[in-house]
Amino acid sequence: MIDLNAEKQVNKRLVEYAAHAKGAIALAIVMLVLAVAAQLAGPFVAKAIINRHIMGIQQVWYEVTPRAGGAVEWEGKWYVRADRMPAQSKRLNPHTLVAVGTRTYFLDGVVSHVARGNEAGQIREQEGGRSQLITARPLTRQQLFSFYRPEIPGVIRLALVYFGLLAGAAIFLYGQQYLLQVSANRILQRMRKDVFHQIHRLPIRYFDNLPAGKVVSRITNDTEAIRDFYVNVLANVLSSIATMVGIYVALFILNVWLGLMASILIPILIVWIWLYRRATVSVNVRIRALLSEINAMLNETIQGVPIIRAFHREQRTQAEFDELNQAYYDGQTRLLRVNSATGFNLAGVFRNSFFIAVIAIFGWRSMHLESLVSFGVLYAFVDYLNRLFQPVTQVVNQLANLEQARASAVRVFELLDEPGVDPVFGSIPRFCGEVEFDHVTFSYDGEHNVLKNVSFRAQPGQTVALVGHTGSGKSSIINLLFRFYDPQGGQIRIDGVDIRTIAPQQLRQHLGIVLQDPYLFTGTVAWNVSLGDERVSRARVEQALRDVGADRLLAHLPNGWDEPVLEGGSTLSAGERQLISFARALAFDPAILVLDEATASIDSETERLIQDALSVLKRGRTTFIIAHRLSTIRDADLILVLDAGEIVERGTHDELIRLGGKYRQMYELQTNMAPASGA
Amino acid sequence: MFQVLWKLRWFFWQQRKRYAIAVGLLLFLNFVEVAPPDIVGRAIDLMNQRGMTAGTLWDLVGALALVIVISYTCGFTWQYQLYGGARVLELSLRKRLMRHFLQMTPRFFEQNRTGDLMARSTNDLNAVSQTAGFGILTLIDSTTYSATILVTMGSLDGWRLTLLSLVPMPFIALAMTKYGKMLHERFTLAQDAFGDMNDRVLETIAGIRVVRAYAQEKHEEERFAATMADVYRKNIAVARIDALFDPTISMLVGITYLIGLGYGTYLVFQSQLTIGQLTSFNVYLGMLIWPMLAFGQLINIMQRGNASLDRVNETLAYKPDVVDPPTTVAVDRPEEIRFEHLTFRYPTSDRDNLSDIELVIRRGETLGIVGRTGSGKSTLLRQLLREYPPSQTGALTIGGVRIEQIAMDIVHGWLGYVPQNPMLFSRSVRDNVRFGRHDATDAEVLEALRLADFVKDLERLPNGLDTLVGERGISLSGGQKQRIALARALLVDPEILILDDAMSAVDARTEAHIIESIRSVRQGRTTLIASHRMSAVAHADWIVVMDDGRIAEEGTFADLMAQGGWYAQQYERQQAYGEEALDDSDAIALAEERG
Structure with missing residues (x-):
């Protein structure tokens, strides 16, 4: 194949x-x-x-x-x-x-x-x-x-x-x-x-x-195999x-005649390598696949033992693993048989066969008194023959590695061939913050529209809340605003300019985002605020952290703002991570801010702190909130209720409650939910 | 250093036939392989001395042909047997490790990080298996093979030439050992740098949305360039040493040849050596290179093998924390679960994690457990899983028998367990759901998924029930994972269903819906639910509020609301504040809407 x-x-x-x-x-x-x-x-x-x-x-x-x-x-x-x-x-x-x-x-x-x-x-x-x-x-x-x-x-x-x-x-x-x-x-x-x-x-x-692990392995492991x-x-x-x-x-x-004699080896060698590859390529591929499966299963088992035990699956798991293990062993044994049959054993056969030929030919000639070559030449010939077989075995030994490297190369080149767009840098003047969606239609797969003819306008400084169930299109609006994706129909304008005319990187200079599960990089707290961007000074970092109230919540850190953040911030609590990402957004001072509200349960004190920070953050910018708790958006200037990619209701909280539609229904479900038994 | 061979004696004994054949043939070949140079040397002498006859020629050619046949057959056999032995060792150790892991309880996994256990099951296993294959080869070759060659050489010339030519050989071994050590140090540094780079890239990919949103692409590339420069530097440091090996060997081997040729010529002048002997002698010198290199590798392999075997054995030596007693009591059906003044403490904890728990759950009842994070909800539920040695004070009985006296298989057979962070395996949705009952039909699987409110999600998965999930499959949201895990437990139709905050990432409406479905199929079966949502346990026959390992409040929903304690306060706060999320808390929320 x-x-x-x-x-x-x-x-x-x-x-x-x-x-x-x-x-x-x-x-x-x-x-x-x-x-x-x-x-x-x-x-x-x-x-x-x-x-x-x-x-x-x-x-x-x-x-x-x-x-x-x-x-x-x-x-x-x-x-x-x-x-x-x-x-x-x-x-x-x-x-x-x-x-x-x-x-x-x-x-x-x-x-x-x-x-x-x-x-x-x-x-x-x-x-x-x-x-x-x-x-x-x-x-x-x-x-x-x-x-x-x-x-x-x-x-x-x-x-x-x-x-x-x-x-x-x-x-x-x-x-x-x-x-x-x-x-x-x-x-x-x-x-x-x-x-x-x-x-x-x-x-x-x-x-x-694509899972992150796979992408990473292209950049590191596959390239390492290519090295x-x-x-x-x-x-x-x-x-x-x-x-x-x-x-x-x-x-x-040394001697043309001897050279010609040794040349017989070249076709033998080519056939040898060709046969060896034919015999081993498929086995090698299989073995590698099995090994990665074995390791994946080990990894999974180590992590999943409590479940396996609770579900009484130990024996089946062991049996499945044994089967993989045995298949791997069988593959290796097959490969070993081929390697033992070829490899240096075969090289030895060739070498000794040449010795036989040398002895037979020269011995015969010496008997018949026709001295063809001198003994010094013969000595050198034997020596060279010995040396000739070392590189041969070396090449044969490398074949398996070459196959592996080639498979890696295919994956790396595949990634490199993916169509992409070069980032364009350079600053553009700050937006005032007027955002307009004009009959925007969008689909991820070209078949199902996740946004259908969506139109709305946010004035500079306004707060717009997006409400709706999973799949209603809230996140897609944000994806489009950031130009993570472009819509198929309609236009998105910021300050009256179609954002498709602005390079994504330039556009994002003046946009800020706080993700639901804020991602922190390895580095210090301060670094996570500035992201190492020289435009964000240390003073601004500290000011931003103070403004969102992080100084109170993070007071316990021994190294203050220079406290190292490890493993994606897992050493910090959800609330702490949230505040740091707020400070990050604040430090970059975006004209338009997007907040994806966290759903993780946070204790009430932190909750208050975050609400305060939010109001600091929203000041003076157009803000979009993807709301999960309707209680937090009561004072929004505009609430958009999305359902299946359409805006079904819009207005302020009071207007929508008065309207008595979907929003009111959701609001009531959240605030006055009867015990589940009665639902 | 060679202890590793002693520690593996059980294996060598078990495979004694294989190793007897391999080692026997290796030793035998030592003698066969010195023959060709000798034959060639003789032939040259005979030609030189004009003594070649048809008969002697046939003898020589025949002898060489015989050598070819013997060394190929024997060579194939020993290689196949010896390396096959290494594979068998790898196979059996890996099997044992797996069996061992499957017997372990959480304490073991708390003490050993996954990465570490993986390293032991892969790299260390390789090192040990190498000891049993290549290690044995280097051992034989660097000792007996080199001895055979030396004796043959010595007998050619009466040792003078041999000893003199060998002067550089110890330097080869010395240089190899020294370089090996330096290389290892630098290689470790390079590996660490590689690991850093890996982390760097992982971070960029995981945080790609942050990078993009803040237009930090250029900075990321700069940071990555710095990391790569570090990797490059450290790899070059390795290359500096690595490139020394071949020149050093070829130089020292060359000197050996030179001595052999120079002094050998002098001996020919003195009529103490024939030209043919000189030729053979130099071939033997060439044959000595490998045993010398093997010696350097031998030390390396044995050291690594020993250290690795110790690590593997250390893991295997860990005794399971929880074992069945010699005699178990048979219990047909879990009629009544009773906590009798149970006090429990985790092995690593310095205070009681459960104190004096007194609780009765009759068959068919639903128990709700609420309380703050860390109050002991999970700890209480996990008592049923038997993950820790039994408590010293108080007892947990099922049907009147202490749980530790019932066979673990029986207990686990009753349970359906859904933890808060559900772990799915890298297989299809179908196989994940059938995890506890592999013979379930598709109809049963779909019914379980329906109960867990996953049917709508299923329609969106690219391959329906066949969609691969888990680490190597498509990424699911937390709520989706939780619901599949729930279906997995429901499919078993367990006597006792344990939901340990199992729907934390599912929105309140869906949760209410699921709980309703569960109630309909759980008639007559016991269900234990721990949750952060007060409403999720409102329907339970009995609700306990945990606080610091104790039962702080208990009663029915009506009782607790009437009491106006913690439960009632939390219930009202959650209702008023709208704690409930509208939808699944997807980790990467922006991606959630992909169709």
């Missing part, structure tokens, strides 16, 4: 994001290449040591003047390796150093193609079709070592080169890994910034439909690929 197009799309966008750190990534890749080159030069050095300095002495030697550079004494005369002689110098008294079995001989004359003789101390020289037996004395250890002695400085020199390469590789490796991590983090920062920005562009409707993607892809896969490419380059430099 992999949609190829969508997959390509996701990959493309992930690459586009990577472009934000292209400088660092490019530098890292350069360092990576250097590091890999330095690392892979190692076997070349080893090859040089073996070929040049160990096997290298097995060749023709010529006599030179005593104690010449690199010369070796043999039976009173001095000899030097043919390849170390100047080109023009005379070649005198040739001798050949040959190894047969574990013995080494220094033979008179130029001897090629030797083999072990039939008896000890005999060697067979083979040339063309004929062979000839030579009797010779093998070199003693000391004698042999004297032939090696001139090689020591060369070996030391190569060792130093090797060490230099190592140090270089280490430095480049560090630089590369560090830079890639920096890049991944920078890309991630950019992506989170974009997502967070997008949050502020989205229509409020988005948040009404793993970049770190893994960049650090592991990239360096694995670079290493493999490097190894192949080295193999081809």
